[in-house]
Amino acid sequence: MLTPPIISASWGVVILSTLIVVPSLVFIALARRKKFIPPVRRIRGVDMVDEAIGRSIEMGRPMVMTVGSPGIGPLLLAVMGIMGHIARAAAKFRQRFFVPQNDVTVMALVSEYLNEVYRDAGRPELFRMEMTPYLSDQQFSYASGYMGLVHREKAGACFLIGSFAAESLILAEAGQQIGAMQVSGTVDYSQIPFLITSTDYTLVGEEVYAAGAYLSDDPVQKGSVAGQDAAKAVLIALFLTGVIWATIATIWHRDETPQVKSYDVSLSQVVYPPPKDEGENK
Amino acid sequence: MTPDTPRRTVLDFIANLDRRFVYFLTAVVMLIPIVSKLEFRPPMMLQAEKLFNYVEDLAREPNKRVVMISLDWGPQTAPELRPATLAFLKHVMYRRIPVVVLTLLNDGRGFTEVVPPEAAKVVEDARRAEGVPANEIEVLYGRDWINLGYRFGFSDAIRGMAGNLIEYVRSDTKRKPLEEYEIMRNVKGADSFSLMVEVTGSVGIFPAWLQWFKQTRTMRFALGCTSISVPESYTYLDSGQLVGLFEGITGAAAYERLLSERLGLSPSRDTFQAMTTQMFGQGLIVLLVIVGNVAYFMLQRRKARESTT
Amino acid sequence: MTPSTKLIGILLGGIGTLAIYSFLYKENRFYRLFEHIFIGVATGWLVVTTFRDFLFPKFLTPLWERGFTGLVFRLNAGAFEGQGAAGEFVKRVADASWYPTQYLWLIPAMFGCLYYTIYSRRHNWMARLVIGFGIGIGGGAAFEGFFSEYLPQIFAAFRPLLVFKSGGGIDVNLSVLNLVITLSMLSTMIYFLFTIDRHKFNLESTASAGRLLMMVSFGAVFGSTVTARLALLIERLQFLVYKWSIAWVDLYHLFAGGGPPNGV
């Protein structure tokens, strides 16, 4: 049977969201008071970001970054941690840095942020509107504009970190063609293979969030990575329980249903009881 | 040493083909079937055949119930999904099963007006060739098919139509009330349909249909999808929620083959050609990967040999 | 002898397509021209659709009809008072179209306009109000988004490791499949633990198995996407070979006299 759509939270959802969110709040509070700063494993992607920055500065070629089209949300904020790191280096070494835009509200946010980074780095005069050119909100006109920009500016390093759709390979190949060093990262599952084949290193899924935390050097972010791990431990425990539950249920009911799975497992109905008006259709 | 030199350059060349050469090769290989109008006979696909047989079963019912097809695709996925839509429409129209056409995407609006008449024309030609009496040739709008056009609001629209279609939709694209059409006489909600075919390249629309357009004992689903979403669709096949599946262009071509072999409908050239072209392109990729690896492997071995000597 | 807009559209479309393809060889002026035109058109299109589909029908028209007109009539109602039919009419319109609440819509509009303060050096903190509001929405809506998207996924992972055939006996195929799904999911999740010392918990091999399984499925995704990507090129090639080339013939006939043979 299919899971019914979720309209509002049940007690199970409340408990589950508490289990996911509260550990990270605790870790963040601890990290803020400097009581416990969890050790975050340095992922290779972080080194690659630094290497790409170094190489493009060495070559004297500009850096280009695209966040795809995530909209204002958690992913964008996480990616901005990485963007800030790159922008600080760009400001410090007076290297040109482009972040083409395809959403006006994201553009407002990103250009405000870059403005601030440059001001804090003591180089407010280096920030200009051309750094965040608007290439329209259409997926493929944005892609064509990005291709042209990367080729014309002879980018030395490209960072494709954010949320992408079919255009991911077009963006990645543009940098690949001119021999730029590329670091990519996305949470969009179906685009990961293309980024892997065409860029030097790919941050997979939540590595994007972790890299942002690592590069920002903020104890709060490190605490939140520890919180993520705790939340995942909760999920793993839930999965194991669910799988064992389903196995036992299948063995128990083997004469009626050959396979008891997903929503039919009564554990899931505890977490998420069926809506009342649905009941009569079953 | 001298006889070795040309072989080496060839190996190096193959292992490190210039990107422009690969682009050129792609264009040339894919142009071959298009320019020469080359067509291969499509292979049989199990899922397409299942759907075909299901429709044939429906055609044998004494009171043919209405079938629904939703064209949830736009210009960018049209190359893959238009053939499937066309093939299915041809089949139901030929079998005189009434069909309701609609779309949940703004982009699909234009296609709901173009594709069904195209299918109707093929069917009418086939009937003429068979010598069907003149008054039975035509595929009539309002009796054999109807276009509900673009329905706004995704799951809200699906929910509304599942409850009471005529009351929710009210009028067709010609802005006439639905009650006036013969096809709608026995239609109420989801239960009045025998089959719902969803053709889409977007994720998430089909699950909404599954959830809200309730699957009853007599109402079944079929899906036409782009080859990207084939993996996801397999889970629905696995659970028996689908009676059949169009797997991209290949699935549509297989269906066209069934139509032409079993019913004698003239197949759509474009579909066969697209399938052939796709096959050429895919074959080129497979070949390039194999050749590239062999060359790379041989180069590595030669390097190893040279370093030891 | 002016060619139809359809014909011009097809001709331009083909030229543009070739311009885009010329990028495959090298970035050049031809490509650059069409790239810029594309961005210009796409931005214009965005503005037009925003106005046509949203601002005009949903915001400006109601504001004009139900707010502004009413206000104008109301302010001038005094002048027409006691002037017979005209006065009656003005009063009726003023009452019927006076919806003061309509003006409340100006509040979100003004708030949205704060975005424009990013161009000001002194007042750009005000843009942060509306940006922050957007960030807050993202934060608050995340719960609903997370659970409606992932709760079904969580349940779907509850798979029995033993499946029986309906007649009796164990269905080996399905049982193994469920085992594979469960193991690959767990090992991938373990790969993504960042703060736990893998060495201490003996998870190194599990994590690297997770990474390898990830590669297998990325390959599978790549392989199954190829056909879809080729389909687009087929459409373009068919357009160029069949439609576009014929459009040139039509154009030629148009100028050489006589109507278009294909009637495009």
Next chain:
Amino acid sequence: MTKYRLIVLVTFLGGLYFFFRFFLPPHYGGDYLISKQTWVSQVLNVMGAVAVGLGVINIGMVYGRRVVRKEKEWPESLALLIAFVTTLVFGFGDMVYRDQNTIWNAVYEDIIFSGIFTSLGTAVFSLLAFYITQAAFRAFRVRSTEAALIMASALLIMLGALPIPVLENVIPVWLGEFRTWILTGVNVGVQRAVLLGAGTAGLIMAVRMWFSLDRSAFGGRGAGA
């Protein structure tokens, strides 16, 4: 400091509706909030729609400056601005004469929309066919275990899906089986793990941003960490 507090407060207020809509029990206000959905999205749409001018200002500043100062690429920048203005003019013409057959509609629909907008979009999209071939050729080499695995699985999937009629009986059946197994087995598990991991991280990030917890957050206290 007050400015900062105000921004934090507004950020917090922004999330309240969606949070309570989901978490309030239906009979204690949840249903009421859900019923206000259209109204709220209308408000948010108004806020977003008025910002559309930001893009216009940006292209005006970036490309307009190039044209005025005759910097490099100025002819193309001029073409961009002309294309933009033309689209606006005919677009609004099309809007005024809606559902009629005037020159405005014809130019907007046939030339600007079908001719340029759709054609160029599909053309850029179809570049993927070239790129995917090249990427497969270049990247699918047996250089390491990981690369070998990615290659092998992609190659087997492609072979399994290759609809060659001549080879219909030659391609072994297990290839098709393998395809189904990888796609519905390993792929399902890995996908779920990747998505859930990213989703969990996103949820926690969302909470952080809702309460403006980050030191380096976008909130006016300075970006420098």
